Amino acid sequence: MAAAPELAPLPPFIQPSRADVAIAARLVDSRPVISAYGSVEWDCLDGDGQIWIAAIVREARKEQTVPGEKIADINTFLVHMAKHFRRRTSRRFLGIRINTMSRTQAMGCALATYDATLDLMGVPFGHPDYHWDRAAAHEFVDTELQHWEP
Structure with missing residues (x-):
């Protein structure tokens, strides 16, 4: 041996x-x-x-070549995306909002959408030609959800 x-x-x-x-x-x-x-x-x-x-x-x-402050900004952007995924995929039952997606699933969708969208845009996060706020995060999610089956 x-x-x-x-x-x-x-x-x-x-x-x-x-x-x-x-x-x-x-x-x-x-x-x-x-x-x-x-x-x-x-x-x-x-x-x-x-x-x-x-x-x-x-x-x-x-x-990483990304400074810590930028990591926090990216994380905030991803959290906005994940929350919007959960809101947009939730259902109402007797006036109560029921989430159909867990936080983990929503964050997974946010990460995948974030990566794919940046690849399509061809720019890094924080590029000055784009806004990187809550509205932009929601726009990423809304664009992604257009491709989902109802």
């Missing part, structure tokens, strides 16, 4: 900087994160949890 290959040792952990922690706290406490995912607030995390989230944010920022 062949010997099992040895695993490479993990690199040493580097504590997140104060800037990493500040960015992580701002993202965790941002309205889109708290409202869309039902996550806990920054102050509710223990010290280890805060360091863990700050390290994740730091590593994600290394991989």
Whole structure:
């Protein structure tokens, strides 16, 4: 029998900087994160949890060329889209609105529509030729829903 290959040792952990922690706290406490995912607030995390989230944010920022503020703006835009998907696909029964789509399904539809629409437009999020507000998010959803069967 062949010997099992040895695993490479993990690199040493580097504590997140104060800037990493500040960015992580701002993202965790941002309205889109708290409202869309039902996550806990920054102050509710223990010290280890805060360091863990700050390290994740730091590593994600290394991989991304998108600044943290823009990530929060994109997240807000996606939340507007997801909420509009849920509203537009809901049904009324005896005057009560019944959602036919879960929040997870709505966010999945929002992400797919967002990616496809940006591909069709050929521009990145935040391009100055377009508005990137709640109305634009609703327009993306409305355009997508035109292609759905009734």
